[in-house]
Amino acid sequence: MAVLGPLSRISRLGCNLCRNHRLVLNRSSQKRGISSGIDPSYGLTDEQKEFQKVAFDFAANEMAPHMAEWDQKEIFPVETMRKAAQLGFGGIYVRPEVGGSGLSRLDTSIIFEALSTGCVSTTAYISIHNMCAWMIDTFGNDEQRKKFCPDLCSMEKFASYCLTEPGSGSDAASLLTSAQRKGDHYILNGSKAFISGGGDTDVYVVMCRTGSKGPKGISCLVVEKGTPGLSFGKKEKKVGWNSQPTRAVIFEDCAVPVTCRLGNEGQGFNIAMKGLNGGRINIASCSLGAAHASVLLARDHLLVRKQFGETLANNQFLQFKLAEMATKLVASRLLVREAATALQENRADAVSLCSMAKLFVTDECFNICNQALQMHGGYGYLKDYAVQQFVRDIRVHQILEGTNEVMRMIISRNLLTES
Structure with a gap:
């Protein structure tokens, strides 16, 4: 094809x-x-x-x-x-x-x-x-x-994932948003930060604390837009990801029916992590698309841009750089697809592979896009050229869905606890 x-x-x-x-x-x-x-x-x-x-x-x-x-x-x-x-x-x-x-x-x-x-x-x-x-x-x-x-x-309605808080990013298990049960409702209080789609979406999958400290005290509620007590912060100004709004999601005595709880009380952290395993593959896949497009952008630029009397495509240093970019792209794709298969099959190595894919692929694909920008010279820094937008849009992939530092923690922990 x-x-x-x-x-x-x-x-x-x-x-x-x-x-x-x-x-x-x-x-x-x-x-x-x-x-x-x-x-x-x-x-x-x-x-x-x-x-x-x-x-x-x-x-x-x-x-x-x-x-x-x-x-x-x-x-x-x-x-x-x-x-x-x-x-x-x-x-x-x-x-x-x-x-x-x-x-x-x-x-x-x-x-x-x-x-x-x-x-x-x-x-x-x-x-x-x-x-x-x-x-x-x-x-x-x-x-x-x-x-x-x-x-x-059908996307008649849109959804947002609400885990991160102003004081608990990588340390998700320390979240403070509380949900106290009163009769047939939970009363939510707290706030979530950096929520993609926040304010413009209709359904919020919210991780909140219904019990004691730690992951076992976390539950998952689905909160619909328009629920009294649900409000939103200002729209954030971001380096990239500008086609999706990002806002704080705020709960002030927000009453949510108990019937909107997913699973049992205390199961929320497990739900959140299972969602993130797939989310890490998804975001790595988005990085692959950006890197693939950037390799082709760089290649076509080298074929038309002339310096010192010949096209940049004749420069061996740039040829080697392009070869490295293509190789890392293919290696990244293979890792993502292996991790996706492991998750689908519920293999024992699925969590480690999802973390490896997220770590390796978001790092390497950002480097590919950044190198493509460098190959464009000054033109790559202009917004008339697509390559700069790929660089800006995938930079955050190394941060969200668990930072790449957290991915290293997960991978090493799994290695060190193997018997």
Whole structure:
């Protein structure tokens, strides 16, 4: 199948491509992508190739042309995401009986990688939304699943994941948001920080303390927008991820029905961590898409940019850099797909592999995008060129879903406790 690669404007180099922050997909470069060995469809089944192509085409036609505008104007592209949901991307690994696509973790990774070539920020939000829908589908009872999942899978309603607090980031088990039970309601008090979609979304999957200190005192509640006592902070100004709003989510004597609790009291931390295992694969997959697009952007820039009487493609140092970028991209993809398979099969090494994939891939893919920017020289620092947006959008991937320092802790702990 064809490999897509968004290209930004290079008019100053003699190519009048894509003015006014608009991205296009250079289809002549797709064929070269296949023969170069970075084709992301290698090793996939025919069915996987089909929905991968659907995702690539959606990225090319519905996301890439608007990526820069969404970033500059901080637009939350609701209608575009609902179009994605019509293709089954609103609940990719949610069960079909409540409106999901019922695909595997590997299938999900393939889709998110493809979509991210069109817009990392928007795809990353879609991945968080999918994680929330999966958590309700997996840990909710039949009534909860039927109430929430169909609207989430169609993206008639959008979801946010609420774990991080102003005083507890990496130390999630120390969260302070409290939920005191009074009759048939929990009364929530506290706040959550850095919540993707906060204020613009409809459903909030909230980790809160119903018991004593530590992870065993945490429960999970689903809070709907409009619930009295639920409010939001100001919209944060961010380096990247600008197509999704980020706000604090604030609870002040917010009464939530007990029927909106997922699982049992004290099960919330376990639910949160199981969600994050998949979230780490999802965010690594988004990094893959950015890196793939950036490799193609760098390659095409080297082929047209001339210095000292010849194109940069003839410079051996840059040839070697490009080779390293492509190699690290393929190695990263293989690790993500192995971790996705391990999680789907519930293997004993799944948690370690998810952490390894998140650590290695978000680090290496950021380096790939950053090197692609460097290859563009001064042009790479201009917002007329897509490569700078890929750099800005994936920088946060090394922080969220558990920082990469926490990933090192998880990996080493699992190694050191093996008998």
